[in-house]
Amino acid sequence: MMEMDEEQGEALRGAREEEGDEGDEGDEGRCGRFQRIVSKWMLPEKSRNVYLERANCCPPPIFIILISIVELGMFIYYAVWKPQKQWVTLDESLWESRFTYKPEKRQEAWRFVSYMFVHAGVEHIVGNLLMQLLLGIPLELVHKGFEVGMVYMAGVLAGSLASSIFDPFSALVGASGGVYALLGGYFMNAVVNFREMIPLLGVFRILVIIVIVGTDFGFAFYRRFISHEEGLQVSFVAHFGGIIAGMTIGYVFFSAYDSKLLKDPRFWICIVGYVIFLIFAVIFNIFISPAPQGV
16 A cells, blocks of 8 residues: 555656646747747847747846836926927927937037937827837847947937037937937848848848838928928937947947857947047037037
């Protein structure tokens, strides 16, 4: 009887262990399917296996989610607690914000970055949030927050500095510089790795980016040249600055998935080029810019 009881106990324990293993495999199966979808969308074939071996959601895509929450909160603040005449247009409360980049206030250096938190209207904030969440979350799942954050912020700063140089009399609001940096980096990888991606998916990705960029540029031109009130011109040059930052720095960050950035000569070329641009932009704004200098 004792031997029978021991055999039955071992059998029960074995059955429980098998059930636990099956449950774990089921969880891993669901997670694995999700990660495979992300890898096919974001990575060339040669990098997918490495990604799937170490893929997890820890840490989660916290950077792009947090930055989106802050931008949405700022929009609600100016729309509700500092009501505008119309939500769909730039109005006085936003124009006078200490976050908005204004050429005559460029000595307040934080404005070259803080403009990303304020938006000119509903279509502006919705468009930027949709693009950065749909693209930023998959990018951050693959490349993690540091890389995505560096590319995003490089685009934001490049956007405002480019605007201060090439459109020196216009104000600037919105996170388009950061969004376009993500788009630029992703677009370059989609083009360069086209042959290693599923052909139909590769064509679809490139076409979607072209449509999004074309549509958003159309709205930006409209806001700059048609819809503005006198004295409230909002620059669109940040789009160009952001996308160039993405096609250089963003491309290097997002293409070096399984290699060391510091050993990649492209990384140093892009960093040196970006630093030279920063130095020139600072000198331009201090000594050369035709825009008035505020008190």
